[in-house]
Amino acid sequence: MTGSASELARRLGEDAEAVCREYLSNGYRSGNHWIVGDVRNTRGRSMHVRLKANVKGPAGKWVDEATSEFGDLLDVIRESCGLVEFREIADEARRFLALPRPQPLVSDQSRQAAAARGSPEAALRLFAMSQSIAGTLAERYLAGRGILLTACERALRFHPGCYYRDLVTGETQMLPALIAAVTDIEGRITGLQRTWLDPAGNGKAQLAAPRRSLGNLLGNAIWLGLESGAPVPVMAAGEGFETMASLRTVMPSLPVAAATSANHLAGLTFPPGCRRLYIAADADAAGRHGIERLSQRAGEAGILALALRPRLGDFNDDLRHLGPGHLAAWLGDQLAPDDARVLLPSA
Structure with missing residues (x-):
């Protein structure tokens, strides 16, 4: 053989x-x-x-x-x-x-x-092999998408040569990748998401599936701004990492969770002390089942669930094409007044 x-x-x-x-x-x-x-x-x-x-x-x-x-x-x-x-x-x-x-x-x-x-061991191993995104192709990729995050976002890493296998041809190659840790609400890494990048700096790599996840994802998420064990009275959740990172860009004090898929969004575990949950919805209503199920679970847990809707296809489209100021103003009309004052100081 x-x-x-x-x-x-x-x-x-x-x-x-x-x-x-x-x-x-x-x-x-x-x-x-x-x-x-x-x-x-x-x-x-x-x-x-x-x-x-x-x-x-x-x-x-x-x-x-x-x-x-x-x-x-x-x-x-x-x-x-x-x-x-x-x-x-x-x-x-x-x-x-x-x-x-x-x-x-x-x-x-x-x-x-x-x-x-x-699965978690593989995720931990790959995450440990990666480096800070500061000054790397991953940071440039995010900036090109209008996403500006602080250096304290510990969930994000960069791997200069991450293994990729084509699911159809079986061909393999090594490409740079943005690595995003999937964690539970205690901050333990349970999985990760890999986004392979074009080595020349032209966005994602030209692959049939430039983004893949591994590990134990159900109930967990790519968390930005979550402090382990700390109460989270207000948060936002959605499917895609770039959607949630775009919200975090204009509301940097808001903890956000990217569940990576509609099914995983439906099963997201709520952090302690959560009272209001904003759920990011795409304009085409893809993943509606996950949103409805998460809203139902939130209500059963005594959490008020409110939808945030973009003007364009998703919040990253809004950020890139309309700019952070217009996105912040659009969100201000959808947030509870108290949250708007805290999360959007200029509103």
């Missing part, structure tokens, strides 16, 4: 159901598919893995209908185990292929626990 990505993926596909039982233990078989919540082994039904080759394609290919993500079984190993480097992914694939077929009744709890441990 060669060590190429395509060969490893093909060999894994020959035993696709055993791979799924090992790495997607929260799923189940239905016909010719393994059904699970997502590639990170979350419970659910949106991701389908083809178990046997047919006219639609080879075994081992999968698609997540909720996010439009797709890939092969190497991607399953990477995400479910929280691996970062291709060498680690290939080593784990070789280890699995050397084992006998897993039996369906073998306890899945130990496998799930191992995967859960692996």
